[in-house]
Amino acid sequence: MTTTPTKGAGVATKKPARLARSGDWARRMPLLPALILVFFVTQLPFVFTIGASFMNWNAYYPDERGFGGIANYKTVLTDPSARKAIWVTVLLTAAVVLISLFLGLLIALLLDRKFFGQGIVRTMMITPFLIVPVAAALLWKHALYNPEYGLFNGLLTKIFGEDAPQPDWISDHPMWSIIFAIVWQWTPFMMLILLAGLQSRPMDVVEAARIDGASPWQIFTNMTLPHLRPYMELSGLLGTIYVVQNFDHVFTITGGGLGTANLPYYIYQTFYTGQDYGLASAAGVVVVILTIFVATVALRTVFSIFREEQR
Amino acid sequence: MSGKTLSTGQVENVHKQPRSGVILSITAWVVGLMFVSPVLWMILTSFHSEPDAATNPPSFGAPLTLEGYRSFFESGPWPSLINSVMASVVSTLLVLVLAFPAAYALSIRPVRKWSDVLFFLLSTKFLPIVAGLLPIYLFAKKVGMLDNIWLLIVFYTVMNLPIAIWMLRSFLAEVPSEMLEAAEVDGAGLILTLRKVVAPVVMPGLASAALICFIFSWNELLFARVLTGTVSQTAPVYLTGFVTSQGLFLAKVCAASLVVSLPVLVAGFAAQDKLVQGLSMGAVR
Numbered sequence: 001m002t003t004t005p006t007k008g009a010g011v012a013t014k015k016p017a018r019l020a021r022s023g024d025w026a027r028r029m030p031l032l033p034a035l036i037l038v039f040f041v042t043q044l045p046f047v048f049t050i051g052a053s054f055m056n057w058n059a060y061y062p063d064e065r066g067f068g069g070i071a072n073y074k075t076v077l078t079d080p081s082a083r084k085a086i087w088v089t090v091l092l093t094a095a096v097v098l099i100s101l102f103l104g105l106l107i108a109l110l111l112d113r114k115f116f117g118q119g120i121v122r123t124m125m126i127t128p129f130l131i132v133p134v135a136a137a138l139l140w141k142h143a144l145y146n147p148e149y150g151l152f153n154g155l156l157t158k159i160f161g162e163d164a165p166q167p168d169w170i171s172d173h174p175m176w177s178i179i180f181a182i183v184w185q186w187t188p189f190m191m192l193i194l195l196a197g198l199q200s201r202p203m204d205v206v207e208a209a210r211i212d213g214a215s216p217w218q219i220f221t222n223m224t225l226p227h228l229r230p231y232m233e234l235s236g237l238l239g240t241i242y243v244v245q246n247f248d249h250v251f252t253i254t255g256g257g258l259g260t261a262n263l264p265y266y267i268y269q270t271f272y273t274g275q276d277y278g279l280a281s282a283a284g285v286v287v288v289i290l291t292i293f294v295a296t297v298a299l300r301t302v303f304s305i306f307r308e309e310q311r
Numbered sequence: 312m313s314g315k316t317l318s319t320g321q322v323e324n325v326h327k328q329p330r331s332g333v334i335l336s337i338t339a340w341v342v343g344l345m346f347v348s349p350v351l352w353m354i355l356t357s358f359h360s361e362p363d364a365a366t367n368p369p370s371f372g373a374p375l376t377l378e379g380y381r382s383f384f385e386s387g388p389w390p391s392l393i394n395s396v397m398a399s400v401v402s403t404l405l406v407l408v409l410a411f412p413a414a415y416a417l418s419i420r421p422v423r424k425w426s427d428v429l430f431f432l433l434s435t436k437f438l439p440i441v442a443g444l445l446p447i448y449l450f451a452k453k454v455g456m457l458d459n460i461w462l463l464i465v466f467y468t469v470m471n472l473p474i475a476i477w478m479l480r481s482f483l484a485e486v487p488s489e490m491l492e493a494a495e496v497d498g499a500g501l502i503l504t505l506r507k508v509v510a511p512v513v514m515p516g517l518a519s520a521a522l523i524c525f526i527f528s529w530n531e532l533l534f535a536r537v538l539t540g541t542v543s544q545t546a547p548v549y550l551t552g553f554v555t556s557q558g559l560f561l562a563k564v565c566a567a568s569l570v571v572s573l574p575v576l577v578a579g580f581a582a583q584d585k586l587v588q589g590l591s592m593g594a595v596r
Contacts, residue, residue, distance in 0.1 A: 024422075024423070026420075027416055027420050027421070027422045028416065028422050029412075029416075030412030030413060030415050030416040031412070031413045031416035031417065031422060031428065033409055033412075033413075034409040034410060034412070034413035034472055034476060035413065035428070037409065037465075037468070037469050037472065038432065038435055038469055038472055038473060041443075041447075041465070041466065041469035042435045042438060042440075042443065042469060043435070044446075045442075045443035045445075045446035045447050045450075046438060046442055046443055046446075048445075048446040049442050049443065049445060049446055052445065052446075107339075107342055110335060110338060110339040110342065111339060113332070113335060113336075113339075115332070115335070115336035115339065116336060117340065118339075120343075121339050121340055121342075121343035122343075122583070123580065123583070124343040124344065124346060124347035125342075125343050125346050125347070126579065126580075126583060126586070127346070127347045127350050127576070128346055128347070128349070128350065129579070130526075130572065130575050130576045130579040130580070131350065131568070131572045131575070131576070132529065132530050132546075132547060132550075132568070132571050132572045132575060133530055133532065133547075134530075134532050134547045134550050134551060134571075135547075135550060135567075135568030135569075135571050135572050136568075138550065138553075138554065138564055138568055139349060139350075139353050139564075139565070139568055140349070142554065142560075142561055142564055143349075143352060143353060143356055143561060143564070143565060144349060144352075148365070148367060149364070149365040149366060149367050149369075149561065151349075151352050151369060153367060154366070154367045154368045154369035155368070155369070157367055157368040158368040158369065184346070184349065187346070188346070189590060192586065192587045192590065193587060193590065193591055193595055196587050196591075196595045197595065231595065234591060234594060234595070235591075238590070238591070238592075241436065241437060244439060245439050245440065245441060247441070247532060247533040248532045248533075248547075251532070251551070252551065263441075264439070264441045264533065267441050267442075267444065268441070268444070268533065268537070271444060271445050271448075272537060277445055277449075280444075280445055281445055284439075284441060284442035284443075284444070284445070285442065287439045287441060287442055288438055288439060288442050291437055291438070291439055292437070
């Protein structure tokens with residue numbers, strides 16, 4: 001991270017002044033294709049979504065299409081299933097991110113030592129993240145959670161014999177079933193970033209502290225944790241962005257049933273099955289507002305990390 | 312990655328406390344095995360016959376067979392696998408072709424307000440893509456692009472473009488400006504400068520960006536499900552339609568899940584360090 005505006009200006013002044021104007025455009029040209037594409041595919045549709053959210057628009061009743069005011073927003077904020085979806089999104093995201101961040105930190109600390117088979121253990125840890133999310137959700141639903149032949153109940157039978165309890169994991173704990181399936185995939189993500197953070201610690205300073213008589217716990221709380229803070233924030237926030245949008249696990253494991261429909265699933269269902277374009281759009285705007293809330297914090301953090309690296 | 316070289320302090324630490332060191336090492340192994348065990352179970356089940364795959368208690372030592380793989384490949388997955396390869400490989404290439412010049416214009420020859428542009432690109436990643444689902448679907452329907460793999464290719468390209476630009480920019484920013492100036496003084500052209508000065512620094516960044524874009528577009532389900540039909544469905548969509556079959560299907564599902572995950576597993580294992588750079592958009596090396 002060495003690029004600063006001053007450096008850019010330094011290069012620019014080398015050019016003759018009469019070329020400055022055309023130089024501006026020569027500089028912009030390489031950027032334009034990407035920028036235009038991003039604008040048209042990510043920004044324009046959203047403007048459309050905002051417009052549609054104020055419309056009475058159900059594809060099943062094309063004749064009734066028209067301006068609907070804030071009716072859709074009223075529905076999103078009062079309809080029990082929509083409110084539930086907002087709550088589920090918050091709960092799911094918070095639970096997954098906090099649990100996988102905590103586990104990721106513990107495992108990163110375990111792996112940040114030299115021991116026999118370090119590389120193998122690290123590779124084993126990464127594996128869950130490299131399973132395609134739908135495939136992972138299918139694996140958990142059918143091969144692990146299934147009450148009759150899933151591995152969990154199979155192991156219970158193996159250990160405790162015929163009288164072993166055989167819970168129906170998904171029906172009894174639908175939210176936790178989804179949460180743990182996602183945690184299994186995201187803990188490696190958190191672990192990877194935190195491990196990179198741990199390994200970038202200035203070890204000479206830690207060594208000096210140890211010689212001065214600091215206990216391992218003192219070193220951890222006073223040196224390791226503060227050093228890890230930006231890495232924890234980065235992994236937590238990136239994790240949040242991805243988990244807020246989770247669709248695959250909810251869709252596969254419960255099909256949105258048993259009170260587990262989150263906002264992405266609710267939008268998918270309202271739009272795809274219910275064909276209520278207006279309501280789906282209003283729900284989309286709500287998701288965006290929710291994430292902007294997180295994003296304002298997130299952007300600031302990410303920028304501070306990049307800035308720190310510049311020094 | 313700097314982490315590969317462990318400092319002497321850590322090594323000494325292991326020697327100083329052999330007993331707790333052994334316990335920690337065993338704990339690390341146990342945790343690693345716990346995390347990988349669902350995958351190992353999936354691999355074992357995929358090689359079992361359907362009746363053996365669905366027993367309680369589990370039959371770990373049942374005879375191995377390729378039945379699950381045979382019935383998966385007989386169900387006709389090839390069109391969806393080829394679609395997935397198309398969508399992820401072509402979109403990854405497009406991302407690199409578009410992102411490199413953009414990253415160049417944001418670092419080496421920066422436009423004015425380049426940090427605002429970067430900020431804008433990042434902010435698009437915070438917009439949940441699900442909010443764009445309806446407009447993109449309606450647009451595709453209007454222009455007759457539904458169930459067309461090129462629609463997904465364009466969508467995945469744009470979805471991953473901001474990440475790739477961020478990553479490549481962070482690598483390009485490390486090209487020493489003295490070397491660029493020296494190349495200019497020596498009269499080296501743009502192509503020569505790119506090849507001799509820029510490429511060596513930015514190659515690892517290109518690899519990380521390619522890896523992460525490939526994984527994200529290979530994994531994507533929601534848009535693929537809404538925007539494709541029978542012709543251009545991708546492998547994840549094909550997987551979701553797999554379980555509706557009656558009777559025993561566990562070995563077949565495990566085989567299918569493994570086959571579909573294989574490209575990501577191979578790419579991810581081959582480039583573990585690139586994975587960290589990619590996931591953190593170049594912030595963590």
